[in-house]
Amino acid sequence: MLGGGDHRRMSIDIKPPAQLSINSRALPISSPSPLRNVSENSHYMVSREEMQNGAQSQRAESIANHSKKLQDDLHELGQQIKHHEENVKYLKTEKNKLEDSIPDLQVSLGEYNKASFSTTKSEDPAHVNSEEETIQHIIKHEKSAAALLCIAKSQAEALASNHPLTKDVVGIVATLGKLDDDNLSRLLSEYLGLETMLAMVCKTYEGVKALEAYNKNGSINRTFGLHAFAASTGRPLDDRFLVICLENIRPYAGKFIADDPQRRLDLPKPRLLNGETPPGFLGFAVNMITIDNTNLYCVSKDGHNLRETLFYNLLSNLHVYVSREDMLKAMSCIKNGAVSLDGGIIRRPGMFSLGHHGGDIDIKFPNGSERLNLPEKYFEIENRVKETKWKKDRVFEDMQREQALLDRARFNYETKKQEFVQFFAQCSSQAHQYSTGRVSTPR
Structure with missing residues (x-):
């Protein structure tokens, strides 16, 4: 009872638990159970198979794409x-x-038959300078490349159309145009200068390369082209010479004078401030040159003729006047240069050739007065x-x-x-x- 009676002690007799002994060998807790091992192996095998299938699918797609591209x-x-x-x-x-x-x-x-047609000749034979005479004057310049070319073209083997030295050469500038006026021929020859008058004209750059080649050190190969021919003739070619390549010339881009058999360029006439043509203006030098019919069509690789390529490049809009006085009065409308029949020369605006040319000018354009009266057909x-x-x-x-x-x-x-x-x-x-x-x- 509770309170003041006998206190009796209640005790519960509980046996203490037996002590557990831990044996790591008996309980290998680090190893999974057999069921778990099977489960994980199965998952690994499935994942590996999926990876292989995915890789095979990608490879098959790559093969298909590459095959389609090929x-x-x-x-x-x-x-x-x-x-x-x-x-x-x-x-x-x-x-x-x-x-x-x-x-x-x-x-x-x-x-x-050309022999059956008459010829028109100059009234003054003393002033006739034929193309053959011009060639003979060129040959007298013994050390020039132009002289060597004239000699080469006179030889039988060089006359072949496929001869590498001459097949692409149209000719020498002095022989490619003609002028009826001997005085104007002399003036234009002086205006252009001897080097230009003796310049060779080639259709393409291949023709230029056929004339001269170089060694690895940049020196001239004397066993090739015109230099080899010069050595064979005993006339060494030591000086520079000018070659004009039609392929690299920008041709005249304007129109031609309608129904003109010489295909002259339709250049606008110069005008003074009052709108009138300058007194004494005779025309443009480029149109006063007579060109052989063989050089009026399809001379350059692009089908252009010599007037719109060679002579337009050399003379451009060069004016021709009767006198120096006329030329000087027209200075305001001279854009490229001018010459006058009494010997005046303006090379370009602000550059005048004064004085008098000493000596005779032997290299000039042949006279064009002698022609066969052939029908237009x-x-x-x-x-x-x-x-x-x-x-x-x-x-x-x-x-x-x-x-x-x-x-x-x-x-x-x-x-x-x-x-x-x-x-x-x-x-x-x-x-x-x-x-x-x-x-x-x-x-």
Whole structure:
């Protein structure tokens, strides 16, 4: 009871628990249970299989993409080959047509017997300076390249159209134009200067390269071109010489005078402040030069003639006046230069040639007064022959370019085809290895 009675002690008899002994060998807690081990191994195998399948899928996609690219490249190259083959075939046909038409035109040209037509001569034979005389004067300049070229062109082997030294040379400046007025011929020769009058004119830069070559150290190769010919004649070529390349000249870009057989340039006449043409103005020097019909059509590679290339480059808008007084009064409208028949020369605005030229000017343009009175039809046919030959040459050049492009396309096609074959063989080998379980996982 509670309170003041006997206190009896209550005790509960509980046996103490037995002490547990821990044995690490008996309880290997660090190792998973067999069930857990199986579960994790199964998960690992599934993940590895998924990774392999994913890699194989990516590899298959990569192979498909690369295969498609190779096939697209082959298709594109095949289209290029077809395009160039068609172009070559077309150009061959055009070239054959032009070649076939030339003999017919030459037959028509041969119907005109030049010997049966009269000639118109200058009234004063003492002032006639023929082209042959001009060439003889050029040859007297023994150390000039122009003299060597004249000698070379007179030799039989150099007359061949394919001779490397002369085939691309049109001629010497002094022989490529004619003037009816001997005094004006002398003036223009003085204005241009001896070096320019003796300059050689080539159609293309290939012709320029055929005249001179250089050693590795930059010195002139004396065994090549005009220097080799000079050595063979015993006339060493030691001085500089001028060569004009028509291919690199910017031609006149304006119009021509309508119905003019000489194809003179339609240049605007000079005007004073009052709007009138200066008194004593005779014309433009570039239009006063007479050019042989053979040089009026398709001389340059681009089809331009000598007036719109060579002579426009040399003379530009050079004015010709009757007197110095007329020339000086017109100074306000002289933009490039002027000459007067009494000897005045303005080389360009602000640069005057004063005094008098000492000595005779032997290298000048031949006189153009002596001409055959051939019918206009003759010159039309002659120009058609020249134009047809020019077109044939241009078509042949285009055909050569197309053939080179065709050869290149075929080479690229075969290269790409070999690449595709090797790629296909490699893919087939890897597929066989995979089917036998020996393929390695791509990295």
